[in-house]
Amino acid sequence: MKSVRIAGGLGFYGDSWRPIKASIERGNVQYVASDHLAELTLAILQKDRQRDPNLGYTRDFAPMLLDLLPLAIPRGVKFILNAGGLNPMAAREVLLGALKKIGIKLKVGVVLGDSVLERLDELQELGVSLAHMDTGADIATVRDRLLFASAYLGARPLVEALDAGADIVLTGRVADAALFLAPMIHELGWRWDDWDKLAQGIVVGHLLECSGQATGGNFGGDWRSIPDLAHIGYPIAEVWENGDALISKAPGTGGRVNFDTLREQLLYEVHDPQHYLTPDVDVDMTTVRMDEIAPDEVRVIGATGRPAPEMLKIVAGYEDGVMGQAMLGYAWPDALAKAQSAAEIIQQQMVEVGLKTEEIVVEYMGFNSIHGPLVDPTHAKDLNEVYVRIAVRCADKKEAAKLGRLFPPLALSGPPFIGGAGGMIEPRGLLGIWPTLAPRSVIEEYIRVSVEES
Amino acid sequence: MKKQLVELAHARSGDKGDIANIALFAPDRTIYDLFAREVTAERVRTHFEGIVTGKVERYEVPNVLALNFVLHGALNGGASRSLRSDALGKSLSSALLRMEIEA
Numbered sequence: 001m002k003s004v005r006i007a008g009g010l011g012f013y014g015d016s017w018r019p020i021k022a023s024i025e026r027g028n029v030q031y032v033a034s035d036h037l038a039e040l041t042l043a044i045l046q047k048d049r050q051r052d053p054n055l056g057y058t059r060d061f062a063p064m065l066l067d068l069l070p071l072a073i074p075r076g077v078k079f080i081l082n083a084g085g086l087n088p089m090a091a092r093e094v095l096l097g098a099l100k101k102i103g104i105k106l107k108v109g110v111v112l113g114d115s116v117l118e119r120l121d122e123l124q125e126l127g128v129s130l131a132h133m134d135t136g137a138d139i140a141t142v143r144d145r146l147l148f149a150s151a152y153l154g155a156r157p158l159v160e161a162l163d164a165g166a167d168i169v170l171t172g173r174v175a176d177a178a179l180f181l182a183p184m185i186h187e188l189g190w191r192w193d194d195w196d197k198l199a200q201g202i203v204v205g206h207l208l209e210c211s212g213q214a215t216g217g218n219f220g221g222d223w224r225s226i227p228d229l230a231h232i233g234y235p236i237a238e239v240w241e242n243g244d245a246l247i248s249k250a251p252g253t254g255g256r257v258n259f260d261t262l263r264e265q266l267l268y269e270v271h272d273p274q275h276y277l278t279p280d281v282d283v284d285m286t287t288v289r290m291d292e293i294a295p296d297e298v299r300v301i302g303a304t305g306r307p308a309p310e311m312l313k314i315v316a317g318y319e320d321g322v323m324g325q326a327m328l329g330y331a332w333p334d335a336l337a338k339a340q341s342a343a344e345i346i347q348q349q350m351v352e353v354g355l356k357t358e359e360i361v362v363e364y365m366g367f368n369s370i371h372g373p374l375v376d377p378t379h380a381k382d383l384n385e386v387y388v389r390i391a392v393r394c395a396d397k398k399e400a401a402k403l404g405r406l407f408p409p410l411a412l413s414g415p416p417f418i419g420g421a422g423g424m425i426e427p428r429g430l431l432g433i434w435p436t437l438a439p440r441s442v443i444e445e446y447i448r449v450s451v452e453e454s
Numbered sequence: 455m456k457k458q459l460v461e462l463a464h465a466r467s468g469d470k471g472d473i474a475n476i477a478l479f480a481p482d483r484t485i486y487d488l489f490a491r492e493v494t495a496e497r498v499r500t501h502f503e504g505i506v507t508g509k510v511e512r513y514e515v516p517n518v519l520a521l522n523f524v525l526h527g528a529l530n531g532g533a534s535r536s537l538r539s540d541a542l543g544k545s546l547s548s549a550l551l552r553m554e555i556e557a
Contacts, residue, residue: 039471040534134473134526220547221464221479260464260479263518267477269468271524273515286517315471320535361530361537369539373504374549391537431534433471 003240004187006180006204009034009081011211013041013058017068019212019234019253024071027236027250030187032072033179035209036061036083042173043317043431045085046147056087057170062094065168069104080158080179084170086115086148091170092452099454106454109161111171113447116314116438117149126442133313133435142318142434149316149434151443154279154308156192158182164451173315175278180205180237188241198281199305200243203288206276207247207265207300208235214247214265215255221264228254245300246293257296266290279312279440281305311437320432321358324400326407327365327389329420336380338415339364339388345414346390346406355402359393387420393430400427457557463489465547474506474528474543476550478521486519492555498523501553505546523550 007023010016013036023029036058049056061083072079084091088110095108116123120143124130130139150173159182161169169182181201184190190197207214214235216226233253239245249257266285270276276283282305289302326346330338343362350357363369365387367380394400404424411418459465459478462485467476478493480486495512502510508526515522529543530536540546 039469039532043534134471218466218544219464220466259518263479263520264464264466264477266518267475267515267520267522268466269470270475270477270522271470271473271511271513273513273522286515288517290518317534320531323537325537359537363539365539370545371540371549371552372538374502374552376552389539393535393537433532433534435471 001240001242002188003238004031004184005029005236005238006031006033006183006208008208008211008214008235010036011209011213012036012038013044013060015211017064019232020068021071022233022250022253023236024068024075024077026252029077029236031183032077032079033183033205033208034079034081034083035176035179036081037085037173039315039433040317040431042086042148042150049086054090057085057091058083061091062098065095066098073104078167080169080182082171082174082179084110084172086172088112088170088172095168095170096452096454104454106167107165107451108454109164109166109169109449109451111153111157111161111169111174111447111449113443114150114153114172114174115148116151116443117146119446120149123438123442128438128442130436133437139434139436142432145318145320147317147319147431149314151312151314151438152279153447154178155181155185157447157449159185160449161451162186164449166451176209177202177205177278178280180208181280184239188239195281195305195307196303197243199283199303200245201239202276202278202281202283203266203285203303204237204239204245204300207262208237210265210268212255213268214262215249215257216261217255219261219264221260226256230254246297247300248297257298259290259292259298262290262298262300277309279308281308310439312440312443314436314438316434316436318432318434320430321393321395322397322400322427323391323430324394324403324427325389325391325425326404327387328407328410328418329385329387330415331417331419332382332384335383335386336364336367338417339386341415342410343388343390345410349406350403353402353406355392356399357392357394361391363389365389385419397427455557456554458551459493459553459555460551462557463551465550467543467545467547469529469533469543472527472529472532474525474546476523476525476547478523478550480519483519486516488555488557489521490514493521493553495523497553498550501550502528
């Protein structure tokens with residue numbers, strides 16, 4: 001029976017591509033599918049593009065490809081990446097330029113049409129409310145602060161690019177798992193209404209889209225039992241024509257693929273497991289079966305699907321204030337009490353200098369900065385050290401920067417024995433996320449695919 | 455006898471906007487049934503008071519011996535606007551494992 005082997009690439013913008021080398025060299029893969037876009041990544045890219053209209057893509061992708069192509073080309077390995085971000089065309093220009101320079105001839109496809117920021121008026125005129133998907137709030141409340149708005153596209157335009165012979169496909173926002181579903185459909189010829197096979201493809205893609213999280217990274221079980229995370233292998237899937245799949249990783253790599261590491265990833269960022277909605281199919285994960293058949297080999301079968309939803313998800317991002325933050329460490333004895341005293345001093349001074357905040361968060365790192373009110377208070381006694389961290393939400397950078405300036409004087413005029421005064425932390429723009437829905441017809445009408453050779 | 459979930463289970467959490475999910479994994483069917491009885495959506499909502507501002511939903515995923523909890527208003531508005539150190543809610547999973555149940 002025909003099958004295809006696909007390697008998981010990056011899990012986010014900034015992830016390591018070193019493990020992909022092992023997948024190409026020793027994993028016998030035909031494709032690498034790589035996810036560069038977290039929800040908030042588009043905001044970073046929008047800021048890049050505001051500075052320079054030729055930016056707006058994730059800038060790690062070209063160095064990554066130039067490093068991997070010498071291994072990939074002799075083996076015929078193709079790439080599918082959403083690294084195009086907000087500007088897939090510019091990403092292609094950069095890549096074509098780099099390939100020409102070193103005399104490599106490859107076909108590079110782009111998928112356009114996911115960005116709808118310029119089309120919001122048109123969508124509203126067509127009767128799309130763009131109301132917040134979870135709260136029902138009116139988009140007018142954030143409309144003038146929007147930085148980006150992108151629809152999650154499905155696998156179809158990616159398959160079109162592969163069918164047209166693309167060796168590398170660059171997209172903007174697409175459903176993460178669609179990056180993986182596309183090569184399965186291209187190679188295995190699944191029909192677009194073969195819902196169970198599409199569902200299997202999405203489950204496999206979902207398992208592979210977060211790099212090391214499928215192979216023992218961020219593992220919540222017995223994390224000490226995971227070998228050699230320094231040389232972790234990223235996940236590899238072999239998928240057969242009938243939809244059956246085998247998840248593994250390249251021989252000789254660290255990490256682990258077993259029932260536990262995969263079931264953690266199966267439900268990662270999932271809400272209703274009976275209706276995992278993607279642009280291509282409505283997936284039921286509760287029928288999936290995962291069986292360990294050999295060390296680091298798990299067979300995944302049985303996902304079932306229902307027809308694709310009529311509405312596609314759009315995620316927009318809007319400016320939502322600026323965060324100022326500062327921190328300072330205090331040593332034993334009475335480390336927590338000293339840090340608390342410092343926080344009181346700072347908060348009094350914040351009022352006295354008239355610092356205008358919309359929200360203040362005070363955390364004690366080493367005590368409660370991660371679990372907040374859920375920490376065990378009996379641990380508060382006799383801590384070796386505690387850092388006080390104060391974060392504020394302000395209207396602008398100038399206001400937020402005032403917080404940091406209150407901290408240095410504590411060194412000489414506050415409670416005793418500080419350490420770790422790491423200098424000022426630059427205020428950072430905050431971003432609200434606006435998820436909403438639109439009928440697929442009004443989105444898909446604008447999708448364009450083009451393939452060009454270097 | 456009271457037992458803390460950390461002795462019985464493992465968990466992973468993830469974020470989407472201001473909604474977090476925590477999947478709680480049982481080692482076998484008996485403990486899965488125990489979780490299904492003891493770790494209700496209501497108990498999880500109470501457990502996360504002070505962190506989670508909205509409703510909590512629970513989905514049963516017996517094929518992988520898991521309960522999936524969906525926590526609304528869990529992330530101070532969402533990772534990209536949150537002032538918290540754990541902006542992504544990656545550690546909400548281990549925070550759930552602090553819960554004690556009758557076992």
